[in-house]
Amino acid sequence: MKMQILGAYSTKFGELWNVSPRTLAKEAMENALKASGLKATQIDALFVGNMLSGILGNQANLGSLLVEELGVQIPAFKIEGACASGGLALHNAINSLKAGQYKTVLVLGIEKMTDHSQDEITTALMAAGSDEERMAGATFPGVYALMAQAYMQKYKATEEDLAAVSVKNHYHGTLNSKAQFQFLVTVGDVMRSSKIADPLKLLDCSPISDGAAAVVITSGNVAKKVKKPIHIIASEVGTDTLSLHDRKSFTSLAAVIDASTKAYKKAGIKPSDIDVAEIHDCFSISEAIATEDLGFSKKGEGARDIAKGKRTLFKGDIICNPSGGLKSCGHPVGATGIKQIVEITEQLRGTAQKRQVKRARIGLTHNVGGSGAIAVIHILRS
Amino acid sequence: MVTSPVKLWRRQKNTSALIGKKGKILQWTLIRVPAKSFMDQAPYPVIIVKMQNGEHTIGQLVDWQEKDLVIGKEVVSVLRRLRTEEKEDVIYYNIKFKPL
Numbered sequence: 001m002k003m004q005i006l007g008a009y010s011t012k013f014g015e016l017w018n019v020s021p022r023t024l025a026k027e028a029m030e031n032a033l034k035a036s037g038l039k040a041t042q043i044d045a046l047f048v049g050n051m052l053s054g055i056l057g058n059q060a061n062l063g064s065l066l067v068e069e070l071g072v073q074i075p076a077f078k079i080e081g082a083c084a085s086g087g088l089a090l091h092n093a094i095n096s097l098k099a100g101q102y103k104t105v106l107v108l109g110i111e112k113m114t115d116h117s118q119d120e121i122t123t124a125l126m127a128a129g130s131d132e133e134r135m136a137g138a139t140f141p142g143v144y145a146l147m148a149q150a151y152m153q154k155y156k157a158t159e160e161d162l163a164a165v166s167v168k169n170h171y172h173g174t175l176n177s178k179a180q181f182q183f184l185v186t187v188g189d190v191m192r193s194s195k196i197a198d199p200l201k202l203l204d205c206s207p208i209s210d211g212a213a214a215v216v217i218t219s220g221n222v223a224k225k226v227k228k229p230i231h232i233i234a235s236e237v238g239t240d241t242l243s244l245h246d247r248k249s250f251t252s253l254a255a256v257i258d259a260s261t262k263a264y265k266k267a268g269i270k271p272s273d274i275d276v277a278e279i280h281d282c283f284s285i286s287e288a289i290a291t292e293d294l295g296f297s298k299k300g301e302g303a304r305d306i307a308k309g310k311r312t313l314f315k316g317d318i319i320c321n322p323s324g325g326l327k328s329c330g331h332p333v334g335a336t337g338i339k340q341i342v343e344i345t346e347q348l349r350g351t352a353q354k355r356q357v358k359r360a361r362i363g364l365t366h367n368v369g370g371s372g373a374i375a376v377i378h379i380l381r382s
Numbered sequence: 383m384v385t386s387p388v389k390l391w392r393r394q395k396n397t398s399a400l401i402g403k404k405g406k407i408l409q410w411t412l413i414r415v416p417a418k419s420f421m422d423q424a425p426y427p428v429i430i431v432k433m434q435n436g437e438h439t440i441g442q443l444v445d446w447q448e449k450d451l452v453i454g455k456e457v458v459s460v461l462r463r464l465r466t467e468e469k470e471d472v473i474y475y476n477i478k479f480k481p482l
Binding site: 122133134135136141145146149194195197198244 | 410411415417418419428430440
């Protein structure tokens, strides 16, 4: 069954104190609809990816709330999978089309985080971890720091190698008007930034952000009117233990390997066929490990390949995070998975302007929840 | 948010059996920006421990010095007050680790 993206839109990401979650969602949904050339009355259902509305905003029943903003009474669902909520919402939306239940649906990712203090956010995000991790006083930067320590020891990688991930993504962010941080950082800036959980420093970590993104997808024939429909050729999910310490490896995510292996097989392609990818770089170490798990780099070479420029716009082979990634574009957790789809859609349509990857034909999104307890991979083709 | 006393009571039934167990540090980090209830303990190390029976667990290291933060360092589980509670919370004791 053909699965096409008709319209895609992302709001600006950042500290959006003057905007409510409702307004943010409305902006994303209305503009995705506009881009698709469809009206709200032509949408069969709404899928919402969100993690923290219940914990931070005391607001459950998000599907019904946001369908109000759409102005139609259609079936609506909130899908939660920690920081992979956006990708997971899209996966479920695709399944509903495959089942034949709906033909055209809207998928929204949204998160409003900056209304709350840093310690409240740190606590809330640990809801994606395990009881043992919370009782140990671990935080998400802490859990990823444990992976970074293990990675650096095993592969003799340096903190400077990891810093190169942030340097690249900030460079890409300067080319994206929707990015939260549109300024350059140097390896020295990263190294001098304050420590969060050793060896990770502030500039190794993605920020706390507000933002929303939406896509309209269809399995029907309404797509004729759209000039450059983008095809979703694979949508796969993998899971792993909730706790890092229960896993065999601390330097690789089994959920990512599982989901991407299935996705490459479904799409009938190999990793080297990917032209552009949006990677879940919640921390610098995450992108280094991801590029290895996805088969872009050899095991242990991910960070060094990034430092060599192999993932950088205008000079690399497989370009990673042209949007600036989570690090520079921002990480409103529920919105991230959909923003990745919006970015790849723009890249494949050739409308990414200053950050356009030349001759981009096949793109991948890599969306991870928790410390790798869930991973969602999508592969898109022009 | 106040933690349910019932939840704590259910968990604590197994805690005493976990005291005095030895293991080695498999990986460590130093948490400098903690969650709210651990605020007054920062900075503190969080370690993954390989216990003598081969199982892995995660815990906080207490009574530590910088020289203890090495892979392979021997540690033992001890009972400690876990965190700073909110006013209406039950005071919670749990397993932590100290260097040997």
